[in-house]
Amino acid sequence: MKNLKILLVDDEEEFVTTLAERLELRGLQARTALNGEAALQMIEADTPEIVILDVLMPGIGGFEVLRRIKAQHPQIPVILLTGRGSEKEGVKGMGLGAFDYLMKPLNIEELIKKMQEAIESQP
Amino acid sequence: MNKCEDKEVAFFGKITAGITHELKNVLAIIRESSGLMEDIISISPEAIVKYQEKIQNSMIRIKEQIKRGVNLTDRLNKFAHSTDETIAKIDLQETIEQLVTLAQRFARLKHVELKTVPPSQEDPPVTLVTRHIQLQMVLFASLECCFTVMSGGGEINIGIRKLEGKNTVHVVCKGDLPGQSEFSRNISESEKWPVLQEIADCLEGSVDLDETAHGIVMRFPDEISR
Numbered sequence A: 001m002k003n004l005k006i007l008l009v010d011d012e013e014e015f016v017t018t019l020a021e022r023l024e025l026r027g028l029q030a031r032t033a034l035n036g037e038a039a040l041q042m043i044e045a046d047t048p049e050i051v052i053l054d055v056l057m058p059g060i061g062g063f064e065v066l067r068r069i070k071a072q073h074p075q076i077p078v079i080l081l082t083g084r085g086s087e088k089e090g091v092k093g094m095g096l097g098a099f100d101y102l103m104k105p106l107n108i109e110e111l112i113k114k115m116q117e118a119i120e121s122q123p
Numbered sequence B: 001m002n003k004c005e006d007k008e009v010a011f012f013g014k015i016t017a018g019i020t021h022e023l024k025n026v027l028a029i030i031r032e033s034s035g036l037m038e039d040i041i042s043i044s045p046e047a048i049v050k051y052q053e054k055i056q057n058s059m060i061r062i063k064e065q066i067k068r069g070v071n072l073t074d075r076l077n078k079f080a081h082s083t084d085e086t087i088a089k090i091d092l093q094e095t096i097e098q099l100v101t102l103a104q105r106f107a108r109l110k111h112v113e114l115k116t117v118p119p120s121q122e123d124p125p126v127t128l129v130t131r132h133i134q135l136q137m138v139l140f141a142s143l144e145c146c147f148t149v150m151s152g153g154g155e156i157n158i159g160i161r162k163l164e165g166k167n168t169v170h171v172v173c174k175g176d177l178p179g180q181s182e183f184s185r186n187i188s189e190s191e192k193w194p195v196l197q198e199i200a201d202c203l204e205g206s207v208d209l210d211e212t213a214h215g216i217v218m219r220f221p222d223e224i225s226r
Helices: A013-025 A036-045 A062-072 A088-095 A108-120 B005-043 B045-050 B052-081 B092-109 B132-149 B180-189 B192-202
Strands: A005-009 A029-033 A050-054 A078-082 A100-103 B088-091 B112-117 B127-130 B154-163 B166-174 B206-209 B215-220
Touching: A005 A013, A005 A036, A013 A029, A013 A108, A013 B005, A013 B052, A029 A036, A036 A050, A036 A062, A050 A062, A050 A108, A062 A078, A062 A088, A078 A088, A078 A108, A088 A100, A100 A108, B005 B045, B005 B052, B005 B092, B005 B132, B045 B052, B052 B092, B088 B092, B088 B132, B092 B112, B092 B132, B092 B154, B092 B166, B112 B132, B127 B132, B132 B154, B132 B166, B132 B180, B132 B192, B132 B215, B180 B192, B180 B206, B192 B206
Parallel strands: A005 A029, A005 A050, A050 A078, A078 A100, B112 B154
Antiparallel strands: B088 B127, B154 B166, B166 B215, B206 B215
């Protein structure tokens, strides 16, 4: 897990930058993207080992970003973040190829555990 | 029962879902910011000095998010109370400002910035005796009509004008938009347009495309018949 290259995608800048700082304190390499377009460009420029992706964003939404990631880089595990109270979005995302989903507000230990599971499940 | 009442529940659901989603983001930022401070404190006493700036920034973020959260809950509370009376005397400008706050998140998702146009200082405040919740519905429906034809994003200005003794709300769209006639055609062909017309009708008002700008004009009576 140490030095794991993570891409965090969320339009809430303060959320995503603070989360990145917390992950970096734990020895992980976290980069941030504030929208789907930027995320896809960053993935092409420097492929991350895992993507943490918000579902609801302006422009290209999370599900569309997920579809494109899975089409171009099926090996990258994606964990979705959802602000909805129900599990509907998460379940839909898993149907589209997401490894798992988490609800906001996040529990960082739970996120790290999910990331570990996702990396370990890689062939 | 007026024919628009069955749409009120869906409108309430949409607005409250939007605001509570935004509140979750507020809480998520507070959790991460307080978590970051906790992480630093747990490293060592020296880390507190080393990462002093991060701690200070986290505290600023928490204060800002509390302010944002209070504003959102205030607006949500006012919105919830708009059903207290079916027909009430309301301040039109205040209702527009309230609606714009509630609709900000929907606009942001469409890359649209919402702005209220302040009323002229010379004009007295416009008060209406109307169905408050349906007035918010019609204002929101007008924004939704604009969103459907603003695929490239832009800006929407919404304000009051007292024209020929009538209470008029102008919704003006700005940005990378097609020509006036194409814009008007796109709006009138959007699926939200009949909905907007129906709600305006419930309020004994009217809705038209603005012939002078990319936008919508709504007119409301001083008082609706009960």
